[in-house]
Amino acid sequence: MADPKDAARRQVPCERCPLREKKVFRPFTADELAFVKNFKTGELTVEAGSMLFLEGASSAHLYTVLSGSAFRYKSLPDGRRQILNYCFPGDFIGLQGSVMEEMQHSIEALSDMVLCVFQREGLWRLFETHAGLSFDVTWLAARSEQILDQQLLSVGRRSAIERCAHLLLHLAQRVDEVGLMGAPNKVQVPITQQHIADTLGLSLVHTNRTMARLIRDRVIRWKEQEYEILNRKRLTELAGEEASCPVVRPLI
Amino acid sequence: MADPKDAARRQVPCERCPLREKKVFRPFTADELAFVKNFKTGELTVEAGSMLFLEGASSAHLYTVLSGSAFRYKSLPDGRRQILNYCFPGDFIGLQGSVMEEMQHSIEALSDMVLCVFQREGLWRLFETHAGLSFDVTWLAARSEQILDQQLLSVGRRSAIERCAHLLLHLAQRVDEVGLMGAPNKVQVPITQQHIADTLGLSLVHTNRTMARLIRDRVIRWKEQEYEILNRKRLTELAGEEASCPVVRPLI
DNA sequence: CGCGACCTTGAGTAGGCTCAATGCCGGTGG
DNA sequence: CCACCGGCATTGAGCCTACTCAAGGTCGCG
Numbered sequence: 001m002a003d004p005k006d007a008a009r010r011q012v013p014c015e016r017c018p019l020r021e022k023k024v025f026r027p028f029t030a031d032e033l034a035f036v037k038n039f040k041t042g043e044l045t046v047e048a049g050s051m052l053f054l055e056g057a058s059s060a061h062l063y064t065v066l067s068g069s070a071f072r073y074k075s076l077p078d079g080r081r082q083i084l085n086y087c088f089p090g091d092f093i094g095l096q097g098s099v100m101e102e103m104q105h106s107i108e109a110l111s112d113m114v115l116c117v118f119q120r121e122g123l124w125r126l127f128e129t130h131a132g133l134s135f136d137v138t139w140l141a142a143r144s145e146q147i148l149d150q151q152l153l154s155v156g157r158r159s160a161i162e163r164c165a166h167l168l169l170h171l172a173q174r175v176d177e178v179g180l181m182g183a184p185n186k187v188q189v190p191i192t193q194q195h196i197a198d199t200l201g202l203s204l205v206h207t208n209r210t211m212a213r214l215i216r217d218r219v220i221r222w223k224e225q226e227y228e229i230l231n232r233k234r235l236t237e238l239a240g241e242e243a244s245c246p247v248v249r250p251l252i
Numbered sequence: 253m254a255d256p257k258d259a260a261r262r263q264v265p266c267e268r269c270p271l272r273e274k275k276v277f278r279p280f281t282a283d284e285l286a287f288v289k290n291f292k293t294g295e296l297t298v299e300a301g302s303m304l305f306l307e308g309a310s311s312a313h314l315y316t317v318l319s320g321s322a323f324r325y326k327s328l329p330d331g332r333r334q335i336l337n338y339c340f341p342g343d344f345i346g347l348q349g350s351v352m353e354e355m356q357h358s359i360e361a362l363s364d365m366v367l368c369v370f371q372r373e374g375l376w377r378l379f380e381t382h383a384g385l386s387f388d389v390t391w392l393a394a395r396s397e398q399i400l401d402q403q404l405l406s407v408g409r410r411s412a413i414e415r416c417a418h419l420l421l422h423l424a425q426r427v428d429e430v431g432l433m434g435a436p437n438k439v440q441v442p443i444t445q446q447h448i449a450d451t452l453g454l455s456l457v458h459t460n461r462t463m464a465r466l467i468r469d470r471v472i473r474w475k476e477q478e479y480e481i482l483n484r485k486r487l488t489e490l491a492g493e494e495a496s497c498p499v500v501r502p503l504i
Numbered sequence: 505c506g507c508g509a510c511c512t513t514g515a516g517t518a519g520g521c522t523c524a525a526t527g528c529c530g531g532t533g534g
Numbered sequence: 535c536c537a538c539c540g541g542c543a544t545t546g547a548g549c550c551t552a553c554t555c556a557a558g559g560t561c562g563c564g
Binding site: 074076077078080081082084095096099100104105124127128129131132134135137138139141142143144145146148149150151152153155156157158198200201240241244247 | 326328329330332333334336347348351352356357376379380381383384386387389390391393394395396397398400401402403404405407408409410450452453492493496499
């Protein structure tokens with residue numbers, strides 16, 4: 001797990017990284033690209049279900065997701081679990097671990113993943129030599145805080161069906177941003193209803209019944225590895241909020 | 253509101269800022285201190301109840317809380333409100349607004365406050381010239397994300413009494429860190445039970461009943477402008493978690 | 505064919521919600 | 535000085551959303 005020996009050798013050179021072409025990511029200067037290329041120490045391939053980070057452990061690495069997805073969570077001593085956020089391609093993860101001594105959350109791969117690996121010390125050089133990239137790191141931190149804010153609003157103040165609607169839209173948007181939406185409105189994310197329950201602070205049974213309502217009313221279609229949005233208008237009404245427009249962001 | 257004309261003239265010079273003496277804040281170099289002093293453009297005094305930031309507006313300012321406290325929240329169109337976090341002396345607020353175009357949350361003063369004012373553009377100079385301070389800004393962003401993680405775990409997965417216990421301990425610790433705890437275990441924070449309810453995702457009535465249990469069992473004492481922890485051990489048991497140890501942090 | 509992972513469904517319960525009233529200040533204006 | 539009002543805390547009653555416990559059902563895989 002996170003063992004450098006597993007790092008794949010077939011590196012994709014950063015300047016030809018397929019992610020970088022997506023329009024959500026801001027163009028980098030040649031200099032920035034060169035730095036990032038050097039900052040990157042390898043690639044890591046992990047299987048679905050692997051732990052990328054473990055609460056309480058410390059971590060020497062930072063990652064950028066190249067492909068696949070993961071989720072970040074915290075647990076209570078008795079096993080209750082709260083999923084905090086999801087990680088998709090382009091997401092920069094592990095900053096907390098590089099900045100504090102000890103991870104306060106765990107991250108588990110939802111699917112097989114490929115990750116760009118960076119060393120914790122490299123981050124310091126980044127701050128010393130590249131103001132623009134430093135700002136980007138901060139920007140990304142602020143953005144993930146924003147997502148967390150939304151999530152907290154949902155869990156604290158929305159009803160079960162509103163929470164489901166909001167989450168389904170949120171995931172759809174994030175997947176779409178990185179061009180992973182299969183057919184239009186087909187969201188391919190390998191989550192189970194248990195994941196949804198743990199994200200929304202609901203029980204599995206109640207989540208199932210709530211999703212069943214959405215399915216019965218033909219608002220969505222649900223399959224094990226993907227779902228489809230059939231009635232986006234209705235889903236948005238239920239979520240009771242605008243879907244914030246996608247913003248151009250850095251890819252480190 | 254946030255009007256530069258209100259900026260008080262009686263600036264405290266940063267090098268003699270009383271906050272800076274507290275041991276929670278890391279010592280700054282003379283150079284860092286000089287930069288921050290220059291970065292600071294004034295002070296702002298606001299009354300309890302004022303809005304520091306408004307969801308949907310944009311903001312040209314960043315603040316560091318010098319005295320007083322505030323809370324950060326989001327609302328749903330129908331008025332349901334979720335408090336996301338509290339702001340105490342030493343907290344650096346408004347980063348989201350400086351980094352994104354538009355605020356995604358509001359901040360309201362709980363008490364009269366004095367704030368250090370910084371200009372958004374100054375932040376860019378900070379990143380260009382001071383790697384250490386840039387890292388600090390990122391560190392602070394990561395830290396507030398951590399607090400949010402804890403909060404989300406609470407709201408999503410803890411019972412009402414566990415949530416109350418956790419929040420009361422959390423606030424106590426934050427207040428203590430900056431040396432604002434009155435008598436030992438006396439936490440002076442001007443929050444109402446409505447604030448607690450909105451923080452924890454509970455109704456006012458249920459919050460009241462839950463607090464009543466804590467009061468009846470002599471775990472805490474509750475007054476309008478402060479509460480006192482009578483039985484910290486019990487409160488910690490209820491919260492079902494360690495109170496994370498205070499960490500040395502930067503003060504910008 | 506059995507097993508594990510996931511989804512479904514039923515039944516009963518309870519934690520937390522809403523509505524509604526009351527009590528208790530402290531401030532304000534007549 | 536008193537009456538009134540607004541903000542906050544408190545309490546009762548009834549309800550409902552969401553939870554728990556418990557069984558299946560389906561599907562893919564070894």
